[in-house]
Amino acid sequence: MAATSISSATNKLTDQSPLLLHNTAARPSATHLSFSNSSVSLQKLSISSTSRNLKSGGSAVAAVSVLKTVEGSELASKSRSSDPVIKPPKPTILVSEKLGEAGLDLLRSYGDVECLYNLSQEELLAKISEFDALIVRSGTKVTRQVFEAAKGKLKVVGRAGVGIDNVDLQAATELGCLVVNAPTANTIAAAEHGIALLASMARNVAQADASIKAGKWLRTKYVGVSLVGKTLAIMGFGKVGSEVARRAKGLGMHVIAHDPYAPADRARALGVELVSFDQAISTADFVSLHMPLTPTTNKIFNDATFAKMKKGVRIINVARGGVIDEDALVRALDEGIVAQAALDVFTEEPPSKDSKLVQHENVTVTPHLGASTKEAQEGVAVEIAEAVVGALRGELSATAVNAPMVPPEVLSELAPYVILAEKLGRLAVQLVAGGSGIQSVKVVYGSTRDSDNLDTRLLRAMITKGIIEPISDAHINLVNADFTAKQKGLRISEEKVIVDSSPENPIDSIQVQISNVGSKFESALLENGNISIEGKVKDGIPHLTRVGSFSVDVSLEGNLILCRQVDQPGMIGQVGNILGESNVNVSFMSVGRTVKRMTAIMAIGVDEAPNKETLKKIGEVSAVEEFVFLDL
Ligand SMILES: NC(=O)c1ccc[n+]([C@@H]2O[C@H](COP(=O)([O-])OP(=O)(O)OC[C@H]3O[C@@H](n4cnc5c(N)ncnc54)[C@H](O)[C@@H]3O)[C@@H](O)[C@H]2O)c1
Numbered sequence: 001m002a003a004t005s006i007s008s009a010t011n012k013l014t015d016q017s018p019l020l021l022h023n024t025a026a027r028p029s030a031t032h033l034s035f036s037n038s039s040v041s042l043q044k045l046s047i048s049s050t051s052r053n054l055k056s057g058g059s060a061v062a063a064v065s066v067l068k069t070v071e072g073s074e075l076a077s078k079s080r081s082s083d084p085v086i087k088p089p090k091p092t093i094l095v096s097e098k099l100g101e102a103g104l105d106l107l108r109s110y111g112d113v114e115c116l117y118n119l120s121q122e123e124l125l126a127k128i129s130e131f132d133a134l135i136v137r138s139g140t141k142v143t144r145q146v147f148e149a150a151k152g153k154l155k156v157v158g159r160a161g162v163g164i165d166n167v168d169l170q171a172a173t174e175l176g177c178l179v180v181n182a183p184t185a186n187t188i189a190a191a192e193h194g195i196a197l198l199a200s201m202a203r204n205v206a207q208a209d210a211s212i213k214a215g216k217w218l219r220t221k222y223v224g225v226s227l228v229g230k231t232l233a234i235m236g237f238g239k240v241g242s243e244v245a246r247r248a249k250g251l252g253m254h255v256i257a258h259d260p261y262a263p264a265d266r267a268r269a270l271g272v273e274l275v276s277f278d279q280a281i282s283t284a285d286f287v288s289l290h291m292p293l294t295p296t297t298n299k300i301f302n303d304a305t306f307a308k309m310k311k312g313v314r315i316i317n318v319a320r321g322g323v324i325d326e327d328a329l330v331r332a333l334d335e336g337i338v339a340q341a342a343l344d345v346f347t348e349e350p351p352s353k354d355s356k357l358v359q360h361e362n363v364t365v366t367p368h369l370g371a372s373t374k375e376a377q378e379g380v381a382v383e384i385a386e387a388v389v390g391a392l393r394g395e396l397s398a399t400a401v402n403a404p405m406v407p408p409e410v411l412s413e414l415a416p417y418v419i420l421a422e423k424l425g426r427l428a429v430q431l432v433a434g435g436s437g438i439q440s441v442k443v444v445y446g447s448t449r450d451s452d453n454l455d456t457r458l459l460r461a462m463i464t465k466g467i468i469e470p471i472s473d474a475h476i477n478l479v480n481a482d483f484t485a486k487q488k489g490l491r492i493s494e495e496k497v498i499v500d501s502s503p504e505n506p507i508d509s510i511q512v513q514i515s516n517v518g519s520k521f522e523s524a525l526l527e528n529g530n531i532s533i534e535g536k537v538k539d540g541i542p543h544l545t546r547v548g549s550f551s552v553d554v555s556l557e558g559n560l561i562l563c564r565q566v567d568q569p570g571m572i573g574q575v576g577n578i579l580g581e582s583n584v585n586v587s588f589m590s591v592g593r594t595v596k597r598m599t600a601i602m603a604i605g606v607d608e609a610p611n612k613e614t615l616k617k618i619g620e621v622s623a624v625e626e627f628v629f630l631d632l
């Protein structure tokens with residue numbers, strides 16, 4: 001099929017706020033005349049027969065960006081419109097804990113930054129709805145209440161560090177708030193602190209220091225133990241654990257590790273043996289904890305596990321206090337199972353003054369200093385500032401904790417299909433007959449690429465958005481799309497079909513099918529009973545190219561009337577006249593049929609929504625068998 005199209009397109013973004021799939025552009029409208037002369041399925045549409053009804057619509061097409069803002073100027077530079085771009089207000093960023101200056105400078109260059117350290121939970125709840133972004137360390141509890149109090153304003157929470165156990169990720173995801181962290185910049189600092197605690201504990205440095213300052217000279221009491229030749233068990237062989245292992249090897253220790261998810265080759269490369277949990281804790285002289293605090297690791301070190309340890313074991317914890325049952329540790333220390341412990345982290349921070357654990361003479365403590373070196377704090381601040389600014393710009397961060405990470409190259413490649421995906425979802429759901437509960441949606445991507453080379457998560461999220469938003473008050477973005485779909489009992493399956501098309505375009509077509517529902521427009525049903533529509537991107541503009549088994553070709557902009565009629569001369573004119581008389585501007589028209597002089601489908605793009613009377617008149621045209629008005 002060869003189609004000639006005349007289109008005028010300009011881009012106008014109206015919002016600088018986080019985009020994360022929030023479609024912020026004005027409703028598109030376009031003048032786009034589409035002719036077809038060689039398709040079997042598309043009826044030839046002559047301009048002269050329709051031109052009296054094709055008044056020029058508004059010329060601006062507001063392109064939707066889910067990725068960039070005006071500030072990025074990428075879209076602004078493509079604009080052919082002379083419309084002034086309204087400068088949106090700067091994003092607001094709350095920093096609730098001490099952050100390095102370099103990071104603050106970066107944040108200030110992009111948004112309005114307020115540093116309010118030591119806020120109480122009540123104060124945070126009262127203020128949070130003023131901010132687009134919140135940056136925290138481990139001291140701020142970002143609870144469900146905080147997300148709810150944000151009333152949809154909060155777009156991103158940045159955790160300036162690794163551990164995100166102080167952020168309610170489930171609530172963030174449900175409420176569509178992105179959470180990003182800074183996972184790499186404090187690794188070495190934490191590992192060095194672990195080694196510092198290991199060595200100082202073994203040689204009683206803290207206790208000896210305190211005793212001298214108290215006027216004592218206790219050379220016999222503080223005889224230590226050597227590290228060389230001893231077995232160190234690393235529990236959690238991730239970034240910090242690996243760096244501790246590397247350093248401990250340098251001290252001549254025998255290092256083993258337990259981590260159910262760690263790749264064996266990384267351990268092998270460091271000369272570390274990966275072993276089971278029980279083997280690790282029962283053979284080690286020193287046990288160093290480096291796993292995250294999760295429901296699985298919560299109090300994973302308890303009476304039962306201490307009982308399996310070698311008598312006289314020494315424990316270091318620079319991970320999270322919650323992985324240890326602190327009362328059980330006190331008992332193990334009192335019983336001599338654990339000879340010493342060195343702790344940087346606690347279940348409750350700060351721990352109470354009279355904590356038996358903190359006061360225990362065989363325990364060395366530091367106030368959560370693992371990440372606290374000048375270098376690490378500057379690094380973390382920049383890492384989190386970049387991630388938060390990126391998220392506020394609508395880019396997806398590589399350190400997103402609760403959203404799929406879509407690499408930038410995939411994002412830019414899929415950008416044109418993002419609008420198509422949402423429009424198809426929006427259109428498909430409007431074809432469902434009232435009272436039908438949608439449960440199952442199938443998306444078929446026609447692509448030149450095989451499944452491994454086509455990342456469709458972004459498109460699936462947009463189709464979900466298009467389907468769910470018109471029928472609920474949910475606000476869908478990439479963060480909460482899958483969650484919300486699941487919650488609403490919507491199953492979305494995807495299929496990729498290899499097609500012979502230009503290899504430069506990752507996607508040739510997207511088809512959305514909804515099964516087991518009735519349709520307001522029977523012609524949209526396939527033989528298998530599924531509602532089916534298909535679209536393509538043409539010259540950067542999303543087009544509807546198939547309804548049920550009928551081919552059409554209209555750009556997916558403004559509103560659409562789908563009409564099935566007897567395939568006979570004069571139909572376009574009749575319907576066009578009714579619209580023209582009601583001052584409804586036709587922007588597109590396309591007619592598709594399966595068999596000549598039988599039944600045809602007319603897809604008419606209209607700038608204005610026709611009133612009830614006009615729609616009634618269309619329904620009264622004797623050859624019109626069914627029609628539906630769709631709001632795109
Ligand atoms: N004290 C501090 O200031 C400080 C600084 C940095 C990191 N941390 C904490 O250290 C921990 C590790 O940080 P990281 O950057 O190495 O994270 P990481 O994600 O790189 O490593 C964590 C490792 O723990 C493993 N793990 C998960 N569940 C486990 C289980 N049940 N048993 C054993 N291993 C398990 C994971 O597979 C992963 O390899 C985190 O809790 C982090 O919050 C503390």
Ligand SMILES: O=C(O)[C@H](O)COP(=O)(O)O
Nearest residue numbers: 137138160161162163371
């Ligand atoms: O998880 C982390 O990154 C560390 O625990 C550091 O926490 P902090 O930012 O509160 O020092």
